[in-house]
Amino acid sequence: MFYTSGWVHVICGCMFCGKTDEMLRLLRRFSIAGRQVILVKPRLDTRTAEATVVSRSGAQHPAVSVDQSRQIEALVSEADIIAIEEGQFFDEGLPEVVERLADAGKQVVVTGLDRDFRGIPFGPMPRLMALADQVTKLTAICMVCGEQATRTQRLIDGQPARADSPLIMVGGMGDESYEARCRLHHEVPSSDAVG
Ligand SMILES: [Zn+2]
Numbered sequence: 621m622f623y624t625s626g627w628v629h630v631i632c633g634c635m636f637c638g639k640t641d642e643m644l645r646l647l648r649r650f651s652i653a654g655r656q657v658i659l660v661k662p663r664l665d666t667r668t669a670e671a672t673v674v675s676r677s678g679a680q681h682p683a684v685s686v687d688q689s690r691q692i693e694a695l696v697s698e699a700d701i702i703a704i705e706e707g708q709f710f711d712e713g714l715p716e717v718v719e720r721l722a723d724a725g726k727q728v729v730v731t732g733l734d735r736d737f738r739g740i741p742f743g744p745m746p747r748l749m750a751l752a753d754q755v756t757k758l759t760a761i762c763m764v765c766g767e768q769a770t771r772t773q774r775l776i777d778g779q780p781a782r783a784d785s786p787l788i789m790v791g792g793m794g795d796e797s798y799e800a801r802c803r804l805h806h807e808v809p810s811s812d813a814v815g
Contacts (some may be wrong), residue, residue, distance in 0.1 A: 624725075625725060626721070626722030626723055626724065626725045626726055626727065626728070627722060627727050627728070627753050627754070628718055628719070628722045628728045628730070628748075628751065628752045628753050628754070629646075629727075629728070629729045629730070629752060629753065629754040629755075629756065630707070630729075630730050630731075630732070630745075630748050630749050630752040630754070630755045630756070631643055631729065631730070631731045631732075631755075631756045631758065632707075632731065632732055632733065632734040632745060632749065632755065632756070632757055632758070633733070633734060633757055633758035633759060633760065633770070634733065634734075634735065634759075634760055634769055634770055634771050634772040634800050634801075635733065635760070635772040635798050635799075635800060636676070636760040636761075636769075636798075636799075636800040637758035637759055637760040637769075637800065638675075638676075638677075638758055638760070639731040639732070639758060640673060640674075640675035640676070640679075640705065640731060641675040641676070641677050641679055642731075642756065642758065643703055643705070643729055643731045644673070644675055644679045644680070644681055645679075646703075646729060647659065647681055647701065647703055647729075650700070650701045650727070655700040655701050655727075656698055656699045656700045656701065657681075657699060657700070657701040657703065658684065658695065658696050658698075658699040658701070658702055658703070659673055659681050659682065659683040659684070659703040659704075659705060660683065660684050660685075660686055660692055660695065660696070660702065660703070660704050660705070661673060661683050661684075661685055661686075661704070661705040661706055662685070662686065662687075662705075662706050662709040662710055663685040663686060663687050664709055671683060671684070671685070673705050681703075683705065688710075688711055688713070689710045689711050689713040689714040689716075689717045690713055690717065692704070692717050692721075693717060693720065693721065696721065696726070699726070700726065700727060701726070701727045701728075701729070702721055702726050702727070702728045702729070703728075703729045703730075703731075704718070704728065704729070704730045704731070705731050705732075706731070706732060706733075707730040707731060707732030707743070707744065707745055707748055708732040708733045708734075708736075708742035708743040708744070708745050709732075709743065710743065710744055711743075711744070712743070712744050712747075713744075714730075714744045714748065715744050715747040715748050715751055718730060718748060718751070719751055722753075730748055730752075732745045732748070733745065733772065734746075734749065734757065735770075735771065735772065736772070737772050737773070737774035737781060737798070737808070738783050738808050739771055739806060739808060757770075760800030761800060762800060762801050762802035762805055763799040763800060763801065764801060764802070764805040765802060765804070765805060767802045767804075768802060769800035769801050769802050770802070770803065771800070771801045771802070771803065771806035772798055772799075772800065772801070773798065773799040773800070773801040773805070773806055773807065774796065774797075774798055775796070775797045775798065775799065776794045776795070776796055777794040777795055778795075778797075780807035780808065780809055781796075781808070782808070782809050782810070783808050783809070783810060
């Protein structure tokens with residue numbers, strides 16, 4: 621598992637598929653092997669405290685928040701292993717940054733949602749997956765039927781969110797939630813649908 625040359629590993633999937641747990645498991649192994657690990661995440665991710673990444677199972681690791689992908693290279697000079705969380709929220713420069721890090725001999729692990737709630741490839745993830753040396757695509761469990769889920773269902777007040785619903789919900793617009801869904805049960809009403 622430990623390579624002496626650069627390597628890019630993308631861990632992707634829908635929400636609730638265990639991406640963060642899988643990444644933290646790999647980082648623990650690298651740490652045991654005595655490698656220097658740094659974990660970077662976009663600053664807009666406010667799900668957890670600024671300086672920590674916490675998985676849904678409770679595993680955690682200290683992290684550095686950055687605003688833009690070009691800030692990453694200056695942070696990681698001492699590290700052998702660079703882990704990047706929530707890759708889908710980074711700018712389109714992330715694939716080039718990751719490629720340069722791997723060319724410099726770094727092991728790069730990137731997690732991210734491969735699709736947004738509409739089912740559309742998310743931000744820089746499709747290009748990252750194309751240039752990766754290794755892609756791990758995880759699945760979750762559909763909350764409707766129990767089959768394998770590959771999609772993220774967005775719900776507003778318990779109803780499937782329309783394709784044109786605002787990306788960020790402001791207080792008072794309704795309660796937003798997410799579920800893992802299979803292809804059959806993933807619903808995105810078009811913007812002109814009634815109700
Ligand atoms: Zn289903």
